[in-house]
Amino acid sequence: MKVLITGADGYIGAVLAPYLAEHGHEVSGIDCGFYRNGWLYDDGRRRPPVATQDIRRIDAADVVDYDAVVHLAELSNDPLGEHDQRLTYDINHRGSVELARTCQAAGLHRFIYTSSCSVYGAGSDEIKSETSLPHPQTAYARCKTMVERDVQALADERFSPVFLRNATAYGASPRMRFDIVLNNLAGHAWTGGEIKMTSDGTPWRPLVHVNDICEAIRLALEAPREAVHNQVFNVGSDEQNYRIREIAEIIAGTFPGCVATFGPPSGDSRSYRVSFAKIHRHLPAFRCRWTAERGARQLRDIFQRIELSKEVFGYRAYTRLLQLKYLLATRQIDEEFYFREAAERATPA
Template sequence: MPSVLITGGAGYIGAVLAEMLLEEGHRVVVLDRLFFGPEPLASLQQQGNIEVVKGDVRSPEPRMFDGIDAVVHLAAISNDPACDLDPQISQTVNVDGTLQTAKLAKGAGVPRFIFASSCSIYGDGHGEILDEDSPKRPTSLYARTKVEAESRLAELEDSDFSVTALRNATAYGLSPRMRFDLVINIMTLHAYTRRRIYVLGQGKQWRPLVHVRDIARAFMSVMSAPRDLVAGQAFNVGSSTQNFEVIRIAQMIRDVVPHTEVEVVPDDPDKRNYHVNFDKIERVLGWKPEKSPYEGIVEIKQALERGKVDGTIQTRTVDYYRYLLEAEAVLREVSYEGAVF
């Protein structure tokens, strides 16, 4: 697969995937709205063999798909609270934008389309161990958009256009576009900066975990796999050994960041609770994670100690989106004839 188009390629997963693809000699094209700036890809652009296009998946340029061998579709309003800020925008980006991108890819003769879905589509798992055939019980708008997008993409599948959905577990670990709104990442930040972790809802909710680099490796495995193994398939991406209750995650972080207090808060508005089985991706593709949660916690702690990352507003997706929406409203109010001054 010499040429890969990554939508959302300047994001948390995309920036890691772009780097790994370039290391293997691929040509990479990135389509990204660049809400969080171009910095995550700045060092890669100096190396060459990467093109970064500022654009929107709801209206991508058809020329971008010329000569592309695989599309990795990561672009999305990317978590539950961010989707809730503006449900209409979330629907148009996560569903309409996905379908528009896929249709243009298919029309251009791109043979493979790999969609970033989420284990959150399983929602409230009712104590079951969930595999790819388990019922989908999404409890959030974000998860519902992923379910709808998967279903609509399946309608485009044919002998010339392979569609694969990767249902990622909850990501953790370092990325050039760092996120501190993911459970391991934010808890590690709070442990390091505040020596305190808050655990909501008694911490009995199950979360499947996977390192961001392992997610990137999973996409690369699908790209290189024989078509008959991945066409029309969905794969849970994670490890059955990395399902943990939230309280256990907090305890692991306390092991790495000493003198951290864990405070349990009774209620939790997040009703997701799912214990996921990941046997299929290892059985079919031979893929399994290389990183553990402890490794992820340690690397984040070390990056904080060295000043390589911090908890600025741009690392908190929903806070930053809210800031942008509020700034847009202010500019609209004070602008005159298209200018502020």
């Protein structure tokens, strides 16, 4: 299958692109390149080509040759979304819906959208399934629900969108993120020997390994239309509904000598437990091969191999919000987050 991945140079994309190619797909990527200089280690895999392009400037000619699009390119977490809500709506909502419209009009068959379990937002202890009412707490999560709604309306006899509500990812990717919970705690454990939680860590946060997300995406691409057409799936496993405190304890147990301490209850209302039963019914080959324990060991081994330092752990390109603030402050991107031309950058403001 000819597959175009948007956001192919991001954390998930840098694992997904070679993975789909290794499974026989003809893969290309596009990415505007916000985090391209954040490359933590080499994994020795052959990487499909990635064109530098913004999703807001894609037209039919860019997608018409493909069978499917996997759409990852968005501003990818809650603090980013809160930093500039207008831009989050512009890129994540409007950009994603326009891209889906372009794909539908160009005659593509499948459109995989990486949504998020954060749409469940604040919760009681009730376990959320795909039919639960979303309760998004942030602009990022609200955009996910709006894209799902608007792209579902585009489905027809030819165009099959599929919505994968991923749990919070963890695990190694060459284009690493240290701003997601397990990876962040592992980095602290390795470089500082301690995890100091400012809160009590009671909120629930389902996790899923980046490799397992890639498997779900592949199976959703390859599945017969009737199994996935216009369906929403939570991606993860019931066993990986962790409390943040448990994640900290798993990390502390994996990194020798690491101590975890906790603070008082916090005001963070994002807490949700999720059922992952539906994806197993529709995509029976899917299973999570990773656990938080195994992912923590994987990170420990990589940190050891590359001798991860405090400086590299703190490097801005591994924390999405820091990198975007840097690109703005140095006038590399404009206020709409488009990269400026080199000549324009050289002119003082």
